[in-house]
Amino acid sequence: MTTTKYYEDDADLSIIQGRTVAVIGYGSQGHAHSLSLRDSGVDVRIGLAEGSKSRAKAEAEGLRVVSVAEAAAEADLIMILTPDQVQGAVYNEHIAPNLQDGDALFFAHGFNIRFGYIQPPAGVDVALVAPKGPGHVVRREFEAGRGVPALVAVEQDATGNAKNLALAYAKGIGGTRAGVIETTFTEETESDLFGEQAVLCGGASQLVQYGFETLTEAGYQPEIAYFEVLHELKLIVDLMVEGGIAKQRWSVSDTAEYGDYVSGPRVIDPSVKENMKAVLADIQDGTFAKRFMDDQAAGGPEFKKLRAAGEAHPIEKTGRELRQMFSWLKDSDDDYTEGTA
Numbered sequence: 459m460t461t462t463k464y465y466e467d468d469a470d471l472s473i474i475q476g477r478t479v480a481v482i483g484y485g486s487q488g489h490a491h492s493l494s495l496r497d498s499g500v501d502v503r504i505g506l507a508e509g510s511k512s513r514a515k516a517e518a519e520g521l522r523v524v525s526v527a528e529a530a531a532e533a534d535l536i537m538i539l540t541p542d543q544v545q546g547a548v549y550n551e552h553i554a555p556n557l558q559d560g561d562a563l564f565f566a567h568g569f570n571i572r573f574g575y576i577q578p579p580a581g582v583d584v585a586l587v588a589p590k591g592p593g594h595v596v597r598r599e600f601e602a603g604r605g606v607p608a609l610v611a612v613e614q615d616a617t618g619n620a621k622n623l624a625l626a627y628a629k630g631i632g633g634t635r636a637g638v639i640e641t642t643f644t645e646e647t648e649s650d651l652f653g654e655q656a657v658l659c660g661g662a663s664q665l666v667q668y669g670f671e672t673l674t675e676a677g678y679q680p681e682i683a684y685f686e687v688l689h690e691l692k693l694i695v696d697l698m699v700e701g702g703i704a705k706q707r708w709s710v711s712d713t714a715e716y717g718d719y720v721s722g723p724r725v726i727d728p729s730v731k732e733n734m735k736a737v738l739a740d741i742q743d744g745t746f747a748k749r750f751m752d753d754q755a756a757g758g759p760e761f762k763k764l765r766a767a768g769e770a771h772p773i774e775k776t777g778r779e780l781r782q783m784f785s786w787l788k789d790s791d792d793d794y795t796e797g798t799a
């Protein structure tokens with residue numbers, strides 16, 4: 459499969475400037491998309507639930523906030539940026555009754571379309587614009603005159619113009635400044651879930667916890683273990699992002715590089731790859747999506763139990779104490795604590 463990339467000249471901003479856009483949700487992605495679209499000359503309103511905590515933040519930026527149903531009724535392009543697990547209910551209750559033929563339904567992650575929790579009518583364009591970065595970076599880069607690379611995909615092209623519309627939207631949030639890669643809802647959804655489960659979130663968290671447990675159970679001080687298996691991970695990952703695994707190996711000592719070659723494959727042995735394949739299979743056949751969504755529908759009992767167990771791991775207590783030693787990390791626990799309160 460050859461990769462198709464699009465840049466500024468491939469996208470026509472006037473297409474999105476000619477539409478009436480509703481951004482549903484004003485969180486990480488929602489604030490970035492709506493503010494940057496507005497700055498790109500697009501007519502944007504925000505749709506939020508009654509009593510939403512995000513309302514004051516959006517209004518403070520001069521954005522107009524209405525109910526989700528009103529936003530969907532006014533708009534002819536609706537970008538759904540609520541958490542994935544509530545999108546189906548929000549869509550069925552407030553958006554579907556306000557969709558007309560020729561409207562466009564947009565997503566930043568394909569989960570609900572891929573696994574059938576949202577089934578749009580045939581007359582509507584369905585597309586994806588997914589920046590490859592968290593919302594605050596998407597907004598920061600836009601304001602700096604740059605952009606974060608994005609993925610675009612078209613699931614349903616009712617008007618014949620869905621791809622140009624998606625590219626115009628991507629341009630409006632700065633994506634085409636960096637470059638946009640074409641994908642499908644299936645590829646975006648499955649690869650995104652796999653990456654976060656096997657490597658980025660699941661794999662990395664478990665690797666760090668096992669490393670911490672191994673050292674502390676052998677009698678090493680938890681503070682020392684924390685530095686070696688968690689704190690320094692950022693330095694390594696930064697090097698990988700800058701220049702791949704090769705640059706990371708070039709930068710560390712020869713001792714560390716040799717240890718990487720001989721011990722890495724002992725820790726992450728071929729059975730881990732077999733486990734990864736099993737995780738991917740559960741993503742592909744919908745087993746993971748069903749487990750997540752069924753638990754969410756029941757109020758998230760499994761999710762809450764797992765979150766509490768994770769927070770109770772001894773590495774978290776050690777980390778909270780040690781971060782006080784770093785002037786630039788002293789206050790970095792605050793937003794997280796607020797966010798989960």
Ligand code: NAD
Nearest residue numbers: 483484485486487506507512539540541566567591592593
């Ligand atoms: P978020 O949790 O940061 O924000 C969600 C927003 O939706 C909040 O403003 C919240 O008030 C609102 N909301 C919650 N329930 C609602 C309801 N019932 N009705 C109306 N509004 C409601 O979400 P996010 O992380 O920005 O994720 C949004 C979408 O973007 C998801 O599909 C996600 O997969 C995708 N995405 C996120 C990132 C990221 O970095 N966070 C990156 C790429 C794609």
Ligand code: MG
Nearest residue numbers: 567650651654
């Ligand atoms: Mg994801």
Ligand code: MG
Nearest residue numbers: 685686690714
């Ligand atoms: Mg070291």
Ligand code: MG
Nearest residue numbers: 707708710711
């Ligand atoms: Mg070296």
Ligand code: MG
Nearest residue numbers: 486541797798
């Ligand atoms: Mg979260």
